[in-house]
Amino acid sequence: SSRYSIVKLFDRQDRLWDSVKLLNEARFLFFFWGNKKENRSEWPRSDGSREHSQKKSCRPSPPMSFLLLETESDKLVGHARACLLPNRPTACWVESVLIRKDHRGKGLGKFLMTEVEKWLRTNGFDEGYLSTDDQVEFYQHCGYEKCAPILHSTVSTSVFPICALLQENPPPEET
Numbered sequence: 001s002s003r004y005s006i007v008k009l010f011d012r013q014d015r016l017w018d019s020v021k022l023l024n025e026a027r028f029l030f031f032f033w034g035n036k037k038e039n040r041s042e043w044p045r046s047d048g049s050r051e052h053s054q055k056k057s058c059r060p061s062p063p064m065s066f067l068l069l070e071t072e073s074d075k076l077v078g079h080a081r082a083c084l085l086p087n088r089p090t091a092c093w094v095e096s097v098l099i100r101k102d103h104r105g106k107g108l109g110k111f112l113m114t115e116v117e118k119w120l121r122t123n124g125f126d127e128g129y130l131s132t133d134d135q136v137e138f139y140q141h142c143g144y145e146k147c148a149p150i151l152h153s154t155v156s157t158s159v160f161p162i163c164a165l166l167q168e169n170p171p172p173e174e175t
């Protein structure tokens with residue numbers, strides 16, 4: 001899908017504020033329509049604290065943010081962040097995975113996760129963990145499976161993590 005490309009936020013620092021807005025728009029949707037989700041630890045944050053964490057992940061290696069851009073229009077349609085984990089030098093914690101609302105259900109979330117995984121694998125990482133309460137099926141479709149809780153120390157705290165381990169075999173190459 002050359003219609004879309006994955007870039008490091010580090011290489012597109014001009015889109016930092018755009019990515020803050022994208023992540024916080026999701027927060028407002030949850031706030032108005034998901035009365036349970038407003039308690040989620042990851043999303044209800046101010047522009048200021050979001051900007052702070054985006055600046056911290058504006059790096060060429062984890063903790064780092066990835067942006068999904070529509071190639072032709074250069075529109076920002078997705079985001080994912082890979083962080084380091086304590087005592088697991090070759091593992092990453094993946095968080096703040098988001099596809100812009102009107103672009104969901106077209107395979108872009110899976111494309112984003114596949115590309116992030118590819119980057120991590122080619123840069124010395126062999127395990128990926130994440131936590132989700134309501135997107136378990138999406139991550140199963142991305143090849144993740146449930147595992148025992150692990151220790152992490154990212155900016156977002158999750159109390160009951162459902163973690164997932166990357167597949168032993170990398171997913172098939174994009175055509």
Ligand code: ACO
Nearest residue numbers: 095096097098099104105106107108109110130137138141
């Ligand atoms: N339930 C069941 N299956 C699903 C769901 C779901 N809610 N969402 C996606 N899938 C399946 C799709 O059917 C598809 O199946 P396939 O592989 O057989 O074709 C596969 O998962 C991939 O779906 P995509 O179209 O790539 O998913 P999308 O682009 O819609 O992105 C995402 C999914 C990122 C979860 C999007 O819905 C989103 O941004 N949601 C709001 C933010 C959010 O909840 N993010 C995750 C937070 S957890 C974290 O960051 C670690």
